[in-house]
Amino acid sequence: xxxxxSPGHSLLHRAPTLxxxxxxxxxxxxxxxxGEPWQLLIALGVVAGLYLLAGVPARAAWQQVGPILWIxxxxxxxxxxxxxxxxxxxxxxxxxVAVALAALFTLTTTVTAVLEGFQRLLRxxxxxxxxxxxxxxxxxxxxxxxxxxxxxxxVLEARRARGTQSSLLALAVPVVVRSLxxxxxxxxxxxxxxxxx
Amino acid sequence: MSTIVFDGVSHSFGERRVLRDxxxxxxxxxxxxxxxxxxxxxxxxRLINGLITPDAGTVTVDGLLVTKNAxxxxxxxxxxxxxxxxxxxxxxxxxxxxxxxxxxxxxxAEIAERTRAALDRFGLTAHATHPAxxxxxxxxxxxxLAAVLVGEPQVVVADEPTTLLDARxxxxxxxxxxxxxxxxxxxxHQLDLLxxxxxxxxxxxxxxxxxxxxxxxxxxxxxxxx
Numbered sequence: 001x002x003x004x005x006s007p008g009h010s011l012l013h014r015a016p017t018l019x020x021x022x023x024x025x026x027x028x029x030x031x032x033x034x035g036e037p038w039q040l041l042i043a044l045g046v047v048a049g050l051y052l053l054a055g056v057p058a059r060a061a062w063q064q065v066g067p068i069l070w071i072x073x074x075x076x077x078x079x080x081x082x083x084x085x086x087x088x089x090x091x092x093x094x095x096x097v098a099v100a101l102a103a104l105f106t107l108t109t110t111v112t113a114v115l116e117g118f119q120r121l122l123r124x125x126x127x128x129x130x131x132x133x134x135x136x137x138x139x140x141x142x143x144x145x146x147x148x149x150x151x152x153x154x155v156l157e158a159r160r161a162r163g164t165q166s167s168l169l170a171l172a173v174p175v176v177v178r179s180l181x182x183x184x185x186x187x188x189x190x191x192x193x194x195x196x197x
Numbered sequence: 198m199s200t201i202v203f204d205g206v207s208h209s210f211g212e213r214r215v216l217r218d219x220x221x222x223x224x225x226x227x228x229x230x231x232x233x234x235x236x237x238x239x240x241x242x243r244l245i246n247g248l249i250t251p252d253a254g255t256v257t258v259d260g261l262l263v264t265k266n267a268x269x270x271x272x273x274x275x276x277x278x279x280x281x282x283x284x285x286x287x288x289x290x291x292x293x294x295x296x297x298x299x300x301x302x303x304x305x306a307e308i309a310e311r312t313r314a315a316l317d318r319f320g321l322t323a324h325a326t327h328p329a330x331x332x333x334x335x336x337x338x339x340x341x342l343a344a345v346l347v348g349e350p351q352v353v354v355a356d357e358p359t360t361l362l363d364a365r366x367x368x369x370x371x372x373x374x375x376x377x378x379x380x381x382x383x384x385x386h387q388l389d390l391l392x393x394x395x396x397x398x399x400x401x402x403x404x405x406x407x408x409x410x411x412x413x414x415x416x417x418x419x420x421x422x423x
Contacts, residue, residue, distance in 0.1 A: 143329070146330035193297055
């Protein structure tokens with residue numbers, strides 16, 4: 001979801017997030033019930049059609065769906081040996097359709113839209129959960145992933161530059177310490193930006 | 198212009214006294230603050246929008262007591278940090294700018310329009326949908342500025358906004374500060390940025406040692422360094 005959004009104005013981009021989420025859930029569930037390879041092939045065709053409709057660049061789509069092919073490369077022969085080629089094909093197609101559908105959701109939905117969707121979902125439970133706060137928590141978590149990744153890279157570099165031998169502790173301690181400093185600074189910035197409630 | 202008044206302010210971190218009985222009225226349009234690392238500059242500017250609460254004394258912005266009216270004061274006073282990475286809280290560029298407009302009773306269309314205008318002003322339009330963490334250091338600081346100014350504060354406080362930037366980017370940020378219509382209070386080590394400011398204050402060990410025209414205060418600071 002971080003940086004995976006592929007900008008566009010297609011029907012899929014404009015569709016309400018919760019509707020997309022509902023269709024995605026129903027679609028994945030439905031695929032689970034389809035037992036014949038030809039049915040799944042049709043489903044795969046439909047998903048491919050949706051990708052075309054969304055106008056997602058082939059590269060972005062491949063980045064999402066490609067990794068699952070590696071898993072299938074190992075899982076399909078094993079499944080085929082254990083229970084035959086047809087169940088193996090069904091399993092592979094199911095996974096492919098489900099992953100491709102989920103990736104399509106990610107590619108056509110901004111983080112903000114996902115957050116708003118979640119907040120709307122949580123609103124009926126307003127008495128128990130503060131929807132805005134949960135949304136913000138998710139957004140900041142997403143934002144912090146690259147931040148922590150950067151800290152880890154920095155610490156690894158510093159360690160290499162100083163020639164310290166590899167010990168997990170020598171990596172973990174500075175990463176944790178610096179992450180806590182960053183957390184303090186982000187907290188301060190949140191307050192400064194008006195999030196003091 | 199807003200008037201910011203410090204009255205008998207003292208503050209300590211543990212044993213270390215960072216500000217001692219400081220009284221100060223800030224009402225000029227462009228004010229610079231200089232001083233060595235650890236002299237108390239950052240603490241001083243953090244008191245303005247209530248990021249730090251003083252141990253003794255009071256700080257007011259246009260008569261509003263910062264400790265009592267923090268929310269209102271923070272809406273009037275925008276704050277730029279040294280490291281924009283800590284200031285960017287949303288995953289993408291436009292989302293981060295729009296974040297500043299939350300809870301202001303604006304419609305989604307209005308938020309989108311103001312966000313677009315702010316990105317355009319800072320030359321970030323092409324990056325609107327990009328992940329914020331992929332921007333360069335200079336672009337991140339521009340994003341931080343855009344995200345603060347979109348909220349239309351009356352005062353912009355910046356704590357060493359150019360320290361992490363290269364020469365070209367720090368000049369760009371400096372030019373933006375010069376062009377701002379808001380009241381500006383900048384803590385910096387980049388002394389040339391302050392040359393045409395209205396007032397410069399030099400702080401040493403939590404006390405003001407020079408206060409006046411840029412040449413006067415900067416000379417005092419240089420003498421201190423020598």
